[in-house]
Structures are given as C-alpha cells and as structure tokens.
Amino acid sequence: MRASDRAYAALRDDITEWRLLPGTVLAEVEQSARLGVSRTPLREALGRLTAEGLTTTAGGRGVVVTDVSLEDIDELFELRETLECRAAALAAERGDTAAFARLQKELLEAPGLITGNAPDRSAYYELAGRLDTAIDEAAGNTYLVQAMRALRVHLVRVRRLAADDMERLAAAAAEHAAIAEAIAARDPRLAEAATTLHLHRSLTHLKNTQTRHHRENHG
Secondary structure, eight states, rough: OOHHHHHHHHHHHHTTTTSSOOBBBBOOEEEEHHHHHHHHHHHHHHHHHHHHEEEEEGGGGGEEEEOOOHHHHHHHHHHHHHHHHHHHHHHHSSSSSHHHHHHHHHHHTTGGOOOSSSHHHHHHHHHHHHHHHHHHHHHHHHHHHHHHHHHHHHHHHHHHSOOOHHHHHHHHHHHHHHHHHHHTOOOOHHHHHHHHHHHHHHHHHHHHHHHHHHHHHOO
16 A cells, blocks of 8 residues: 555545544644654555545644535535435346345344444444445446545544434344345335435434524523
C-alpha cells in the first residue's frame, strides 16, 4: 500500500470512528510523525479527505475535521433513500434469490448477536455490511455502487452518533430481514418499501438521540 493510501485509510478510520473529533486540527508535522509518513503523502491523503467532505481547509488553522449537524444528517438520508431504494429494487430484479433467502435467515437470528451483557455488535454490523455488499453486487450498476460507497463513508460516521440501543438494533435487524425477504421474492416494489421504512426509522432514531444529547449537554 502506498504511503498516501495508508495515511488516508488511517485518518478516515480515525474520523469515522470519532477518534479524531470535529474541529480537530490535522497539523502536518504532528500527523506525519503519528502515521509514520512524510508530509507529501500526508498532503495527498488530506486532499482526498477534503474532497470527501471529512475535512476542510479553515483559513490560517489549516485542515480540520468537519462537524456533522442535524441538517447534514437530513441531506445524507435524502440521498441515501434515493440510492438505496433504487439499488434494492434492482437487486430484486437481478439478484440470486437463494443468496438473499440465506441472508434473511441470518438476519432473523441476528437479535442473538445484540443481546446480553456484552453484545457483540460488531458481528451484527458485519452481517448488515454483507447485505449491503450483496445488494451492491446484485444491482449490477457500477455508477450507483460508486455513489453509495462514497456515501457510506459518512454513514459510518453518522452511525456512531446513535447510541447502540439494543432495542433499536434488534428492530433494524428485522427491517434488514424484510429487505432481504423482498429481494429474495423478486418483488422490487416491496424491496423499495422495506428500504424506505428502514431508513425512516433509522433517521428518526438518530435525530431523537441527537436531540436528547443536545438537551443534556446544553440544559
């Protein structure tokens, strides 16, 4: 892996996982030393992050990590609904029904991954990621998939804003199962409707969580 690619991947993960918080200044000397790369590949990495909207140039402060507002979340979900509903419909028309039936079965069993004292949420997120990948492949539209991959960089970051509420994760697993079921049934309209419902509930939960945190932090 090239030094610039390595620096980009490390910084992107730190931003999306909230190890680098909004407003953090990414000073070249400090980040070069931390990541073990020279300043030229670091600048390339910062340029890619800025192009994706994860960082921005803030005058004399240099490059800083961007914030995520409720307005940003609304805009992301507007685009997400357009792309994901279309992808689900295409997957229903073109996908391998047996593969999606297997995913449905796994998703129906997913609440077992997210209950108990120490839920292994990463296993659930990995399963949801496999559904995304299966839909991408089944949709068979390179441009649509590219647009969704660019969007998901931000969605991973936004997801971390929502509390890992076990009740919501279990509900999301059922919603994902319904999407997989509709695709397996080769029903594009039902696949779109199931995706719309999932995104609506995800957005509502996310915004409620953020509003509650804002009230707690600001009285």
